[in-house]
Amino acid sequence: MKLARLGPAGQERPVVITEDGTYDLSGVTADIDGAFLAQGGLAAARRAAEAGALPELPGADGLRVGSPIARPGAIICVGMNYAAHAAESGSAPPEVPIIFLKTPNTLGGPGDPVAIPPGSERTDWEVELGVVIGERALYLDSAEQSMAHVAGFLVGNDVSERRYQLEESGGQWSKGKCAPGFCPLGPWLVTADEVDHANLRLRSWVNGEPRQDSSTKDMIFGVEYLVWQLSRALALEPGDVILTGTPQGVALSGRFPYLRAGDVVELEIEGLGRQRQEFVATEGK
DSSP, X not given: OEEEEESSTTOOEEEEEETTEEEEOTTTOSOSSHHHHHTTHHHHHHHHHHTTOSOBOTTGGGSOBOOSSOXXXXXXXXXXXXXXXXXXXXXXXXXXXXXXEEOGGGEEOTTSOEEEOTTOSOEEOOEXXXXXXXXXXXXXXXXXXXXXXXXXXXXXXXXXXXXXXXXXXXXXXXXXXXXXXXXXXXXXXEEGGGOOTTSOEEEEEETTEEEEEEEGGGBSSOHHHHHHHHHXXXXXXXXXXXXXXXXXXXXXXXXXXXXXXXXXXXXXXXXTEEEXXXXXXXXXX
């Protein structure tokens, strides 16, 4: 099942997308958020869709696409989770997951423009598989328990300002990860039962030129392991998002220029949809 949120920012309408059309979920839930997931919302949406009880949303193709999950309580990110990306960053593959956070107000839709911070010369792209938590996970006993706590998957772009991240951060990466719009998600939340998360192709392009092309099978730490390990240190709540790391092919490698105003970044993960962002200058700066 594919879920999305369509409409102007702050006024998105929850929908289910099928091969036959786009159907309004407003009669089932006000939004696709942590409360919806915690209260069995996915099962309720599936029942309503299968029963033909959802009205088709007219003009859906012309509406803005928002993040498919509304303002998660936490966006937890994994650094250097592909060996080749660790190498291009000048680091050895990590022995334990490297964790940092993005603030919830970084959230954006998959087609929203992204403003480059004033004075930035090192804004970078990162296509990533996003995991959406559906049920609270805390102190799980094993990785085998992890998928029972996962609602689904989505495309994420972990936009980064590398100078803030690596040179002016005191060793804490989040400073370079939290500018407004630095976390475009979507277009869809695809439920876990429809996704082979361990073998998905990830790709990115800048101005139509290929940049990243890899597979989630090359992750150092897989989804089940990450959910389990994170749960040993913190509570994962319904609606939280885990971004699982990016493969090689980013500007930090030195092989490509960093982003400038007017550049267009496109990202795609097999079965999860495609994003497109124009990078723009910060207004008034």
